[in-house]
Amino acid sequence: MENLMETGSLHYYLAMIWFILWAVLWAVYFILDGFDLGVGSLLPFLAKNESEKRAMFNATGPFWDGNEVWLIAAGGVTFAAFPYAYAQMFSGLYMALMLLLFALIVRGVSFEFRSKVENQTWKTVWDWCHTLGSFLPALLLGVAFGNIFQGIPLDETGFSQAGLFGLLNPYGLAGGVLFVVIFLMHGALWLTIRATGDLHARAESLAVRLWPVEVVLTVLFLAYTAVATNLFSNYFLYPALFVILLLPVAGLVLMRTYLGSKKYWMAWASSCLYIGGTALFGVAGIFPAIIPSNPNPGNSLTILNSSSSALTLEIMLVVAVIFVPLVIGYQAWAYKKFATPMGEDDIHY
Template sequence: MVTLMETGSLHFYLATIWFVLWGVLWAVYFMLDGFDLGAGSLMPVLAKNEADRRAILNATGPFWDGNEVWLIAAGGVTFAAFPYAYAQMFSGLYMALMLLLFALIVRGVSFEFRSKVASETWRKVWDWCHILGSFLPALLLGVAFGNIFQGIPLDETGFSQAGLFGLLNPYGLAGGVLFVVIFLMHGALWLTIRTTGDLKARAESMATRIWPVLVVLTVLFLAYTAVATQLFSNYFLYPVLFVILLLPVGGLVLMRTYLGAKKYWMAWASSCVYIVGTALFGVVGIFPAIIPSNPNPGNSLTIMNSSSSVLTLEIMLVVALIFVPTVIAYQFWVYKKFATPMAETDIHY
């Protein structure tokens, strides 16, 4: 753990700043890529014909690759700011991360390859590649972060003793289920914004049905978290941190309120608040660890024993202050340009 002497050092302050940025990057990635993962997962339920399937793909087509920039940024920050934690993730979580990357690659390819051959069988194959490439990342991300929140069995050298099947424990799977439902809700709300007609009505109905499931799962997951993890320790130590829980709670209430009022943009924005609040709740709970160790907390990889040098963190901070606003400005333009309901003439086959 972090000592009193370390907390007064420049290294500690820089490492803390990068820990916060690390958490924010993951939260933004979940918020943005979550809706296209959710929309893709809903395709077999919502799409009744070829026009519906094409509309769902077009609803996320201009955004998915830009959204994954935040995944690359989160991985890059882990590598550069916390290299020892990055090394552990790509050793102990190797199979899970490879499955995640493979699923994302297949999904990306499906956008382009689906229309290359005028064959119904060909389109069905790539549709299912898209569906599985959307569902599996949602599940795997939830399992991975569920295990991080719970703590991974690390040895004295900081490497995991759990294989792929060791990650499929009850709490990890609970995190996977929660992430899937969160993204399904987020994707359904996005489709109410981007689509029209019967597909829009089905997306709205689906979001309405998913919402109570999400509420129940959120409450159950919080209760399970209190029993199975040490995530609440920081909150009991500093009760003011419980304010963070207002974000997911408020997001849940508002997304249903706005959905009922047919204010779809506001409902989706409320879902964004819920996702960011949920992610930050977990990140704040594990601080100062990047990867907590369970059952031996002394083996945890923290912001101090896994971070880069002071000079590296300083240079990275300057680069981030220049380029992150640039990426935000670009994505703001993309959403402003394309995030409107699609007319039938906008759907390309």
């Protein structure tokens, strides 16, 4: 890795800005798509009849495609700002990413196809497509980022020597399990906002039961991280970074506090704080690497050896300043318009 103090060039500062934006885009994606992946994963376990199934689909229906814009943005930034890291991700993580994309496609199709035929078998098939298309991305994202945090075995050319089964190591799977539980909790909290009646009550009860599971898994994952990765190296080198850990800790405490006082929007916002803080904790730990190499750190792909030219990064920054506020404005309008409890009139068959 480059010595962080040796580079004061414009290229370095632009690459650092885009690394921060890259981290923020992934954190926002986990926050926004996390709740609808969680709701989809909970479909066969919370919905007891057709009306409740439709309510769960409609709870995320106005948002899911807009939420996935942030996945496209995060992938696009990786491609344009850090093309060598992007090339490695789509080679070393190829099978995992293809499974992720296929699952998201099936899930997206299920929103439209489920209601096209009034047949129970047809609906059941698409219900399970929706559930698996929500569960698998949560699991695969956790496995992928767990492996990135742990470090991927890169050769001298920067390409991974690990296949799909190499990614399914204990730490990667631990990351997958944690992501699944985080998204289930996030989805249950979203349903406390959008659902009414018995579905709302079951979602609230589930969130209360999931909270201690999320706390225990978070503590265990942090302990596992300390012994299985070098993620804490930056924190010991720059102790001020430990402030980042206050975000997920505060999120967990506030989540349960607001859930107990029936302030569901604030509980969900606290879950957002927890997810964002957890993502930023991991990304700060790997800096300045985009794809750390393990066991040969010298082969890591960093913000400098994997980034585009300074001119490219400058042009991208101008484009981002213009268009990102438009995306944020649209999504803010959508959430204000649709993020209210659903009544019977909002559930269409």
